[in-house]
């Protein structure tokens with residue numbers, strides 16, 4: 070994106086045709102539930118309870134494009150990294166309430182250093198007719214946010230941000246988003262409960278999960294103490310922290 074352009078309209082994949090609701094056969098829902106790796110990320114008391122929520126309230130109301138994206142990414146080696154459908158449903162509802170015109174997403178749509186990840190979902194985005202609303206930026210997120218901040222017109226101009234990228238940079242993203250979001254704007258951070266490891270003793274946590282766990286612990290502490298935001302730490306999916314800028 071060129072600095073100095075008028076406000077851009079970015080949209081997350083979660084907004085895709087959010088009114089396009091279709092019902093599906095129970096067998097299809099069961100198949101989807103059993104085949105998805107995010108099922109193992111549940112934070113509820115039992116896997117059955119999580120399946121119950123997905124099958125009762127999430128899959129039957131899932132917009133067709135989101136289901137398609139779920140299907141096309143199901144066999145991808147990094148499928149487990151996708152935002153869970155129940156988180157997506159909450160975000161879609163939030164977006165309807167906020168009705169933002171200018172949004173930013175860090176991680177796949179619309180800023181990602183890996184264009185290939187974005188291109189997996191692109192045919193579905195095009196089919197849904199919303200590709201014109203997205204400006205994809207192939208870049209490391211931090212320098213791009215700095216670039217946005219060089220233009221004073223971008224300050225306080227965004228209404229919504231979604232962050233699902235490298236966990237150790239979440240606080241740095243937050244600091245920049247506090248300048249880019251207008252007062253009343255909302256930032257949502259994914260994976261803030263990091264597979265429930267935030268509440269485990271470090272020695273219980275598999276080695277590969279420890280760096281992001283540490284990052285989540287630090288970010289959660291900083292967010293909870295940040296007087297610039299009103300927040301809610303929601304135990305949905307892998308943990309979403311919803312922050313509304315208040316100062």
Ligand SMILES: C[S@@+](CC[C@H](N)C(=O)[O-])C[C@H]1O[C@@H](n2cnc3c(N)ncnc32)[C@H](O)[C@@H]1O
Nearest residue numbers: 150151152176181182183186209210233234235
């Ligand atoms: C967990 S995935 C996002 C998943 C997405 N929310 C979804 O539901 O499909 C994280 C993405 O963040 C991107 N990413 C990681 N570090 C980044 C950075 N420093 N700057 C930009 N993108 C980054 C990765 O390339 C990856 O595509």
